[in-house]
Amino acid sequence: MAAEYDVSALRVEGLWKWFGPRCPRCSTGREEALERNYCPDCGTVYALRDLSFRLFEGEVLGVVGESGSGKSTILNCLYYDMEPSAGAAYLSSFEGGESDVFSVSAQAKRTVRNTLLGKVYQNALLGLKMGFSSISNVAEKLIASGDRNASRMEARAVELLGHVNIPPYRMRENPEFFSGGMQQRVQIAKALSNNPPVLLLDEVTTGLDLSVQAKVLDLVKQIQRELGISMLLVSHDLGVVRMLADRTVVMLNGKVVEAGLTDQILEDPQEPYTQELVHSML
Amino acid sequence: MNRERLYNFAFFDEGSKREVRRAILKAVAIPGYQVPFASREMPIARGWGTGGLQITLSLVGKEDVIKVIDQGADESVNAVSIKRLVVGTTGIRTTDDAREATIIQSRHRIPEFPLARGQILVLQVPMPEPLRFVESSEYATKRLHAEKEYSGAYLALFEEIMKYGRVATGADHPVLVHDRYVMAPSPIPRFDNPKMMRCEALILLGAGREKKIYAVPPFTKVASLDFEDHPFEVESLEGRRCRRCGAREVFMDEIIDDASGGAEYQCNDASYCASRTRARAGAPASGGG
Ligand SMILES: Nc1ncnc2c1ncn2[C@@H]1O[C@H](COP(=O)(O)OP(=O)(O)O)[C@@H](O)[C@H]1O
Ligand SMILES: [Mg+2]
Ligand SMILES: [Zn+2]
Numbered sequence: 001m002a003a004e005y006d007v008s009a010l011r012v013e014g015l016w017k018w019f020g021p022r023c024p025r026c027s028t029g030r031e032e033a034l035e036r037n038y039c040p041d042c043g044t045v046y047a048l049r050d051l052s053f054r055l056f057e058g059e060v061l062g063v064v065g066e067s068g069s070g071k072s073t074i075l076n077c078l079y080y081d082m083e084p085s086a087g088a089a090y091l092s093s094f095e096g097g098e099s100d101v102f103s104v105s106a107q108a109k110r111t112v113r114n115t116l117l118g119k120v121y122q123n124a125l126l127g128l129k130m131g132f133s134s135i136s137n138v139a140e141k142l143i144a145s146g147d148r149n150a151s152r153m154e155a156r157a158v159e160l161l162g163h164v165n166i167p168p169y170r171m172r173e174n175p176e177f178f179s180g181g182m183q184q185r186v187q188i189a190k191a192l193s194n195n196p197p198v199l200l201l202d203e204v205t206t207g208l209d210l211s212v213q214a215k216v217l218d219l220v221k222q223i224q225r226e227l228g229i230s231m232l233l234v235s236h237d238l239g240v241v242r243m244l245a246d247r248t249v250v251m252l253n254g255k256v257v258e259a260g261l262t263d264q265i266l267e268d269p270q271e272p273y274t275q276e277l278v279h280s281m282l
Numbered sequence: 283m284n285r286e287r288l289y290n291f292a293f294f295d296e297g298s299k300r301e302v303r304r305a306i307l308k309a310v311a312i313p314g315y316q317v318p319f320a321s322r323e324m325p326i327a328r329g330w331g332t333g334g335l336q337i338t339l340s341l342v343g344k345e346d347v348i349k350v351i352d353q354g355a356d357e358s359v360n361a362v363s364i365k366r367l368v369v370g371t372t373g374i375r376t377t378d379d380a381r382e383a384t385i386i387q388s389r390h391r392i393p394e395f396p397l398a399r400g401q402i403l404v405l406q407v408p409m410p411e412p413l414r415f416v417e418s419s420e421y422a423t424k425r426l427h428a429e430k431e432y433s434g435a436y437l438a439l440f441e442e443i444m445k446y447g448r449v450a451t452g453a454d455h456p457v458l459v460h461d462r463y464v465m466a467p468s469p470i471p472r473f474d475n476p477k478m479m480r481c482e483a484l485i486l487l488g489a490g491r492e493k494k495i496y497a498v499p500p501f502t503k504v505a506s507l508d509f510e511d512h513p514f515e516v517e518s519l520e521g522r523r524c525r526r527c528g529a530r531e532v533f534m535d536e537i538i539d540d541a542s543g544g545a546e547y548q549c550n551d552a553s554y555c556a557s558r559t560r561a562r563a564g565a566p567a568s569g570g571g
Binding site: 106107110129132133135136139140143144149150151152153154172 | 416429431433436437440441443444445509510511512
């Protein structure tokens with residue numbers, strides 16, 4: 001098993017993200033200084049605390065944890081929606097995995113975002129331009145990566161939208177008129193437009209009807225099998241992670257409390273917090 | 283008491299003029315870049331050419347000859363009131379002839395007679411930000427310009443191709459200036475965009491309400507944005523011929539004949555048309571452009 005996964009598509013090292021001024025009490029980084037994830041003296045919230053993990057090539061890594069544990073913040077930092085406070089990240093597809101993608105030029109960051117990563121947002125309003133056709137939404141990343149051939153981009157968008165089951169007669173419509181499930185599917189098509197080696201998925205099915213959830217999850221699974229893309233799959237729902245993730249990281253208050261093979265974590269959780277989480281699901 | 287005593291020459295005090303000129307100099311130094319300036323109160327409502335007027339008033343000298351046009355017309359109410367203000371505060375001469383003017387202030391058109399070295403074209407701009415349609419925040423668009431990140435401008439054109447089968451911008455089709463900044467050329471028809479390319483005259487653009495000045499210095503490269511398989515095209519003029527002067531290759535207004543209901547065409551640039559009509563009356567017709 002391990003031999004199959006000896007290359008990491010993404011390596012995150014010592015990632016920190018805090019919101020607030022910090023003070024002498026909390027800037028020491030000591031565990032006892034904080035209440036859950038915030039400092040009672042200065043109110044600084046520590047969304048991520050010295051987080052490190054690897055996403056291997058071709059695998060789905062699940063990230064679970066209760067609301068507020070820092071899951072979305074990881075993806076926000078990786079996709080440059082937010083600046084990390086400290087830490088580094090390396091993509092094997094970028095400069096041989098030797099350059100920290102957080103500390104390169106603004107232009108290089110755009111290249112990474114537009115060609116090496118795809119992201120599906122929990123809230124489709126953040127991931128799509130609602131006033132533009134679905135085709136244009138998918139083509140946006142192609143345009144951003146420098147394509148200036150309209151018919152080629154149109155063909156690619158139509159192919160991808162077809163792949164995520166958007167009927168041809170709706171492809172020129174704006175996603176603002178679509179159901180939640182359809183909007184997520186347009187987001188998935190957009191995220192895949194440049195064949196990115198790494199896909200970031202933030203609560204793809206949260207807020208959807210149960211029957212729709214199953215369809216979207218099937219789609220993600222199918223794409224993973226066909227394209228072998230490495231996926232970082234964030235969810236507060238252990239069921240989603242159980243269905244899709246090879247390995248899982250359990251988060252609490254901005255830190256990893258347990259990590260391992262998904263089956264192992266679900267069947268034999270080691271940490272009290274994980275045990276509680278797994279039992280609450282059963 | 284005469285008017286010259288009521289106002290400073292060209293309305294503004296010298297300090298204000300210097301400030302506008304400083305913005306103009308910066309704009310010329312960075313072609314296509316929008317320079318913020320402290321837009322003044324004017325005796326004309328904002329949105330009625332106050333941006334262009336402030337540029338004109340800060341540059342005009344006693345020897346200048348000015349032409350003011352509004353969508354091709356020298357005699358529109360708007361053009362006349364701007365002319366009246368300039369002449370009333372400077373006493374300079376006006377002209378309708380684009381070749382004779384040293385400063386041409388215009389709304390929505392570039393004259394048909396090619397502009398020459400030494401002339402200044404001042405265009406009035408309602409919306410200077412070409413990326414506003416895809417990005418509403420000024421902070422964000424400033425960053426996009428700084429990083430030369432113009433996907434948004436292309437996305438807007440791509441969307442038109444997807445929805446209408448072709449780029450359907452009626453006017454204000456975005457241009458890339460000096461291979462660096464994407465710029466709104468002001469709501470001129472696409473027909474006028476190529477006139478900016480390596481234009482011999484200095485082109486200054488002013489947005490009074492949005493408080494921006496930008497420029498295309500003489501001989502600057504100005505390319506209209508397009509796609510490989512949808513190259514930029516001007517409006518089709520096929521079969522159009524001016525009913526008065528016989529011109530063909532100029533921008534036309536469509537005129538519906540009340541009696542027959544048929545469409546006829548007439549030069550949009552009124553003074554261009556008039557000078558051709560005069561020439562035809564005086565000399566043998568040249569056959570219409
Ligand atoms: N922009 C922000 N400003 C202040 N606090 C924030 C901001 N974004 C997230 N947080 C805080 O960071 C913590 C982690 O948030 P988030 O990553 O969204 O959690 P999750 O996705 O696991 O629910 C939470 O306590 C949240 O309130
Ligand atoms: Mg979240
Ligand atoms: Zn503190």
